[in-house]
Amino acid sequence: MSDVFSTVSRRSLLKGATAVAGAAALGSFPLRQAKAEKFPSKSMRVAIPTGEGGGVDEAARAFTSVWTKKLGESFEYSYYPGASGQVGYEIFVKKLESDCHTLLFGNIGPEMIMYATQNPGYKFPDDYIYFASIDVDDSVIWVGKNSKFQTIQALVEEGKKRTVNFSTSRLPHPSSLGVLALAEATGAKFKLVPYGGGNAARSAAITGEVDACATFMSSSFKFVDQIKFLTVFAEKNRMPALTGNAPTVNAAFGTKIPALTGNRAWAIQSKAIKEYPERYEILKKTVKETFEDPAYRKEVEKGKTPWEFAEFADEAACTQSAQEIMAMAAKYKSLITATK
Amino acid sequence: MTFELLADVMLNSVSLWWLILLATTIGIIVGAVPGFAAHNTIIILLPFTLAVDVHMGMTFMVALYVATHMGGGIPAILLNIPGTGGAAATTLDGFPMAKKGMAQQALVCSFMGSTIGGFVTSVVALFTLPYLARIAYNLHSVEMVIIMLFGITLIAVIAAKDTLKGLIAGFLGLLIGAIGTDHIYSTPRGTFGFLELYDGIPIVPALIGLFAISEALVMIETESMLTESGRARMLKATWAETLEGIRMSVTRLWQITWTGMIGLFIGAIPGAGASIASFVAYQQSRMYSKTPELYGTGIPEGVLAPESANNGVGSGSLIPLLVIGIPGGSTAAVMMVVMHYHGVPLGQRLFVEDPGLAYGVFTTMIVSYIVMLFTIIPLTRYLSRVTLISTMILVPTIVCFTLVGAFAPRAYLFDMGLAMAFGILGFIARKTGFHVVGILIGVILGPMIEQYFLRAMRISDGDMTVFFTSPVGNVLWALLVFSLAAPMVFSRFRKGKAA
DSSP: OHHHHHHOOHHHHHHHHHHHHHHHHHHHHHHHHHHHHOSOOSOEEEEESSOTTSHHHHHHHHHHHHHHHHHTSOEEEEEOOOGGGHHHHHHHHHTSOOSSSEEEEEEHHHHHHHHHHHOOSSOTTTTEEEEEEEEOEEEEEEEETTOSOOSHHHHHHHHHHSOEEEEESOSSSHHHHHHHHHHHHHOOOEEEEEOSSHHHHHHHHHTTSSSEEEEESGGGGGGTTTEEEEEEESSSOSOTTTTTTOOBHHHHHOOOOOOOEEOEEEEEEHHHHHHOHHHHHHHHHHHHHHHHOHHHHHHHHHTTOOGGGEEEEEHHHHHHHHHHHHHHHHHTHHHHSSOO | OOHHHHHHHHHHHHHTHHHHHHHHHHHHHHHHSTTOOHHHHHHHTHHHHHHSOHHHHHHHHHHHHHHHHHHTHHHHHHHSOOSSGGGGGGHHHHHHHHHTTOHHHHHHHHHHHHHHHHHHHHHHHHHHHHHHHTHHHHOOHHHHHHHHHHHHHHHHHHHTTSHHHHHHHHHHHHHHHTOEEOTTTOOEESOTTOGGGTTOOOHHHHHIIIIIIHHHHHHTTSSOSSOHHHHHHHHTOOHHHHHHHHHHHHTTHHHHHHHHHHHHHHHTSTTOOHHHHHHHHHHHHHHTOSOGGGTTSOOHHHHHHHHHHHHHHHHHHTHIIIIISOOSSHHHHHHHHHHHHTTOOOTHHHHHHOHHHHHHHHHHHHHHHHHHHHHHGGGHHHHGGGGGSOHHHHHHHHHHHHHHHHHTTTTOHHHHHHHHHHHHHHHHHHHTTOOHHHHHHHHHHHHHHHHHHHHHHHHTTSOGGGGGSOHHHHHHHHHHHHHHHHHHHHHHHHHHHHO
16 A cells, blocks of 8 residues: 555646646536526516506516516516606616616606606617517596596596696606697697606596596506596507597597507616627517416406507517607607706 | 404404514514615515415515504614604604613503504594595695695794704705605706715615714713613613503503594505604694693603504505505505405405405404514513613614615615715704704605695696685694694693683
């Protein structure tokens, strides 16, 4: 035994050790590389540019309850309300990690109007893009169940005699633009009163503080027992049974007001796409799979939202709808901002 | 509601005592740590509440919610650090009681006020739900402006000791409260370009800075936070002090009840909250007291009123959610997410389709208050010993814990710096005789009153007379004037009688 040890010099021992370490390093390389490429490698983070408990929050949670199974990681939520959504986007673009583990879930309609009117410190689509929208929601006007205005015509007629007040979650909102466009087309005097959130805006109309509420259709169904739909800003009313067959605004007045919709959508920083294209591909693929999964439909319907609103749109379609809404916002900018 | 249904929901709540015990324990701890309010804790625990049966999930959330209101009073009394905005008014008399060596009595008063106030208002809410829901239909922006004025007049009470300094502190607070984007057009004001200030001054860092950090800076000047006589009294404290606290509370049952009702009514208004309720309750309690001059010196009434009111808010704030489907506050909004996730309808349909869940919210509260009363009261003797810890240990601990608390709600490092800035402001205010509560009232109520005022003005097309056109508003104006004038009239009457 001693002979064996005597033949092993210090130099040969070092050489052997180096060789073993080298082999071990080489052997573990593919494993480590594979581990580095695994995506997602940690929890996904979702930034919500509005408060907790709102329609966007609920829709995001319904979607991620299924998406989490496809990605194999859980989703954590952070809320950044303020300045009509601007705070959430600024933080998402400038302060949150851009490694594809952080996404934003917002509403293209209101938030692109905000972008077009508030001059925030980020650029679309240079700093972020929407890569998948999961529903289409139409703007509507409704009143409390016991309101004296039972038709949109009656409300407009009243607007010709006095100023009619509308609650809205925020001035930069498609339904707010709808109210302004209707006022312009009919000569009625309408005033928008922002309440800083959808729940507060709906409460104001239900409890009679204002004459009517301008909001989205799907989030109004929760209150279907307490409200009466008067009109829809769309080509056609996709939910006639649930809205008391409310007419579209163009059918009621012969106007040509374009459809005013919101699309709840997933957004990602452009920098993250550039740096991790393979991760972005995984997100795009799984988001589509999630939308098509029957389990997702079940989640949506469990939350009492009709499946008719669900509609998938990819990056190109999202960008197009964002640009369309920006163009319309520019037209009414002076009415929804403090700057004339 | 039938007797059978009531008995059924009550039995169901009692059978979940183990869950209520767990939730109330978490709630008390969470409420006692500044920055960790009910709503962000419930968000963290959402995976649990979404996974279990909706009745169980609601029981857990409701029990945790009411317990946080109670927990907020603990640091407010022991360390002059309100755990939540709703406990800010508790510091006014709670901390002076602790300094006098009466921490045990103050804590008992806080817990008794919270549990009895919460219990009574839960029972009232259970039987008068449809009527209380009507409050939301009658109190709008105009009326809310007047209710806010009830709270803001507390600045005048503080100013009574040194009018100029009190008013300067209040107006400084209102000015700071105006920072952030405006409520109509979202135009940034006074944000100095900081994005973190666009949504206004966050309450938690302001609370922590003005109270915790400034108090820590003052505390470090002495070895003990107690007065000499207070320390001697604390060292001799036994269970007798707990019993004295119970006696103090039981002899003021009527005060607990009516201040709790203030909380219940204010809580039933969507958007109002525990902060305004506790300030209004404290102000009203002082206004109708035979010894208003003793408020602020450390008396049980000054602890019972805000604590009872902020627990009354707990019952009230869930009424708009259940009856109209509109969450009254951020915690109710998170509860709404859970209810929607489980497909539970809200509004009138809830009472038809699942009345057990609707009424169960209030029976859960009743059971929670009973559970809390028996679990927390025996602990007061040990909790109150915190005041005996040397400031050498206490001060760095307070600063570290509260800075984490400042960071927690929004996860911005900026908020830690903001807490430090408010700490320096609070320290200067304390050293120069300006009341930090005056500043805080402005910071909390300023944005709220501005929001309601601007809405009322926009609805009325800029017509100021709108504030005098609503019958409910006019009654509130009369009550406000009466509550301001009554103490002077009563005082003259008493003096005249004595002469």
